[in-house]
Amino acid sequence: MPPGKYIRTPEICKRNSESMIGNTPYNKGKKGLCSPETIAKMKANRNDGRVTGVYVRTPEIRQKNHDSVMNRLPDSENTIKKKSESHKGMVYTEERNKKVSESLKDKPKSEEQKRKQSITMSLLPRDEEWCKHIGDSKRGSKHFNWQGGKSFEPYGLEFNDELREKIRIRDGYQCQECFKFQNELRTKSGRKYLLMIHHIDYDKGNNNLDNLITLCRICHAKTNYKRKDWENYFKERLFLKGLPGMVLSGQKPDCSILE
Numbered sequence: 253m254p255p256g257k258y259i260r261t262p263e264i265c266k267r268n269s270e271s272m273i274g275n276t277p278y279n280k281g282k283k284g285l286c287s288p289e290t291i292a293k294m295k296a297n298r299n300d301g302r303v304t305g306v307y308v309r310t311p312e313i314r315q316k317n318h319d320s321v322m323n324r325l326p327d328s329e330n331t332i333k334k335k336s337e338s339h340k341g342m343v344y345t346e347e348r349n350k351k352v353s354e355s356l357k358d359k360p361k362s363e364e365q366k367r368k369q370s371i372t373m374s375l376l377p378r379d380e381e382w383c384k385h386i387g388d389s390k391r392g393s394k395h396f397n398w399q400g401g402k403s404f405e406p407y408g409l410e411f412n413d414e415l416r417e418k419i420r421i422r423d424g425y426q427c428q429e430c431f432k433f434q435n436e437l438r439t440k441s442g443r444k445y446l447l448m449i450h451h452i453d454y455d456k457g458n459n460n461l462d463n464l465i466t467l468c469r470i471c472h473a474k475t476n477y478k479r480k481d482w483e484n485y486f487k488e489r490l491f492l493k494g495l496p497g498m499v500l501s502g503q504k505p506d507c508s509i510l511e
Contacts, residue, residue, distance in 0.1 A: 261341040322375060407456045416449045419464045423447075428489060429471035437468055448472045452486045454479055462490060 286294070327335070361369075388394075425434040427447060434447050450467045451458065465486050467475070475482045 260338075262343045264341075265343065405456050408459050411449075411456070411459045415459060415464075419449050419461070420447050420466055422461070423466035426466065427468040427471055428465050428486075429467055429474075432468055439469075445469065450475060450486075452490070453483055465490060 420434070425447065426432065427437075435444075437445055437447070439445055447466045447468060450465050450472055452463050452465055455463070
């Protein structure tokens with residue numbers, strides 16, 4: 253490799269990939285990184301957490317490594333700049349992204365993993381500048397669920413308190429998703445609040461009765477994701493409402509990302 257700055261452009265990535273075609277991987281046909289003999293030797297050398305000739309990460313060593321990472325000095329501006337420039341030009345194909353996404357779907361995190369990640373994140377320094385940077389990076393069109401500014405569109409003149417109360421009465425003062433009654437609803441601070449009226453097709457100008465449904469705040473927040481699925485779900489809910497013995501055939505949208 254010639255001296256100087258090395259930037260992985262799309263052409264370089266493609267050339268590196270093509271150069272590996274036809275080569276036999278070093279671990280092809282093997283079922284692990286270590287042979288059975290090596291694994292047996294590692295087990296034989298382990299003695300109450302102390303190892304002779306083999307490195308094993310005991311709880312004490314893990315804690316020491318963790319402390320060293322948390323207490324290390326932050327990268328200098330020059331180092332950060334070099335890291336940033338080293339990743340420029342990298343292009344991930346849709347096929348690659350799809351494979352990574354599918355490989356993670358079948359790997360749910362255990363409660364222990366979630367707890368450890370929560371503790372690690374809570375130890376990270378969060379000053380005002382850091383919070384502002386994170387907020388700006390996910391605001392407006394930079395957010396993954398950006399809908400083109402739909403939330404800033406005005407409501408129709410007919411969408412007033414009288415119409416909203418009419419929908420609440422029609423739905424029996426009950427959230428049509430979790431079925432909690434209005435007198436049961438409380439904010440985190442313990443204050444009461446009124447049920448919200450949701451536009452099923454997300455068009456604030458369409459205030460027909462068959463396009464409005466009653467939801468609590470929590471269920472209303474869930475409808476900001478997978479909007480088309482929620483639209484179909486609530487349309488069928490209203491269509492079948494009041495018909496005894498009928499069951500919804502539509503599938504409820506999966507909003508586990510919010511839980």
